[in-house]
Amino acid sequence: MRWEVFRQAKRGDYHKHCGDVHAPDREMATLFAQIQHGRRMTTESLWVVPSEEVTEIDADDTAFGGRTDKAYRWATAYNVDASFAQEVADSEEEQAEVEQSRGDD
Amino acid sequence: MAPLRALADLDDEERAAAESLLFRLADDEFVIAERYTEWQVVAPTLESDLALSNIAQDELGHARVWFDALGELGYSERDLVWERDPGAFRHSTLVELPFAEGDWADPILRGYLYDVAEDLRLDAVAGSDVRELVDPVEKIRSEEEYHLEHAQNWLERLCDDDAGRERVQSAADRLVPHALTLWVPGPAASAIDSSGLRGESLDATRRQWLDTVASFLESLGLTVPLDPGDDPTESLPDSVGSDGNHTDHWPRLHDELTETYRELGRSDVRRLRGEGT
Known part of the structure; x- marks a missing residue:
């Protein structure tokens, strides 16, 4: 049986998928995951999940948004002087990067 | 608690006792690791x-x-490992025996018998008043917890059906007498106790070991070929290892593990960067 392993490097981080282990049951899976995915890096926590419990949504299903003009949703579509607060500037920058990577205009 | 003493501050008799204790601890660890890698x-x-x-x-x-x-x-790595006479190694026969070929029950059960013993040995040296014995215990123990859990989880699963349980039983019949060699007192046993190098005598530790091992194995439907009241010396194998008398398997293993050192004509060993820190 296959188990997916998610690793959190430090408290507050997201758990990120880092690989899988084969094990007959949950207890053995955690034992093997510890060795394979926890031992060599600082690890705050591991999630070990039966692979079959992971539901996949593929690219066709995730492409539902962004097909019509929704420029009003983008912070970058507005002329705001963001210099008054660093977090607003950061957020705008982040938004611009996302738009670029999505290929939006 | 009284402050801990340093090994270097022991008098001659205590020093000899400490050496004898340390050789057994070190050699058992070294040789079982060597065997494990065969898997x-x-x-x-x-x-x-x-x-x-x-x-x-x-x-x-x-x-x-x-x-x-x-x-x-005062010992160098060369004296301790690479150029030590195989007859001067003080490990038990439990750790030197080759594994029954293809039998996963063997390393698992052997690991279990050894890890319970190691745990109790750590308890014993943690009760000493010598810094070099006490200080490493916590670090070692944090790894030992995994070893025990690993062995127990596997044993539970191997004993889940009749065929598996029979394999574990035959490993137990073969290995338990060898595990008893871990507890054979050497000539320094009473000096070790009187010098305060361990908080628990070898005999008391052996009884605890047998209690723990027997109750766990019996809970899995296995029988332990020895009762707590039995005289352990009657169940010992012909060679016990810790007195320097080993089975024929040991010189062969020693030869293998020192082969590269000899082949390369080494006369000393260099420490890797970061080692011993």
């Missing part, structure tokens, strides 16, 4: 392979701890 690449699954290899590395690390303590007493 690399051939364990039942990739995962079990990695787990056992990691355990082998841990045990080598523990051997290093005790060898380093012997280093404080």
Whole structure:
């Protein structure tokens, strides 16, 4: 049986998928995951999940948004002087990067 | 609690006792690690392979701890490992025996018998008043918890059906007498106790070991070929190892593990960067 392993490097981080282990049951899976995915890096926590419990949504299903003009949703579509607060500037920058990577205009 | 003493501050008699204790601790760790590595690449699954290899590395690390303590007493790595006469090794026969070929029950049960013993040994040296014995215990124990859990989880699963349980039983019949050699007192036994090098006598530790091992194995439907009241000396194998009398398997293993050193014509060993820190 296959188990997916998610690793959190430090408290507050997201758990990120880092690989899988084969094990007959949950207890053995955690034992093997510890060795394979926890031992060599600082690890705050591991999630070990039966692979079959992971539901996949593929690219066709995730492409539902962004097909019509929704420029009003983008912070970058507005002329705001963001210099008054660093977090607003950061957020705008982040938004611009996302738009670029999505290929939006 | 009284402040801890340093190994270097022991008098001659205490020093000899400490050496004798340390050689047994170190050699058992070193040799069982060497044996475990034989399962690399051939364990039942990739995962079990990695787990056992990691355990082998841990045990080598523990051997290093005790060898380093012997280093404080003037021994070099060359004297301790690479050029030591095989007859001067003080490990028990439990750790030197080859594994029954292809039988996963063997390393698992052997690991269990050894890890319970190691745990109790750590308790005993943690109760000493010598810094080099007490200080490493916590670090070693944190790794030992995994080893015990690993062995117990596997044993529970191997004993889940009749065929598996029979294999474990036959490993127990073969290995328990050898595990008893871990508790055979050497000539320094009473000096070790009177010098305060361990908080618990060898005899008391053996009784605890047998209680723990027997109650766990019996809970899995196995029988332990020995009762707590039995005289353990009657169940011992012909060679006990810790007195320097080993089985024929040991010189062969020693030859193998020192082969590269000899082949390369080495006369000393260099420490890797970061080692011993």
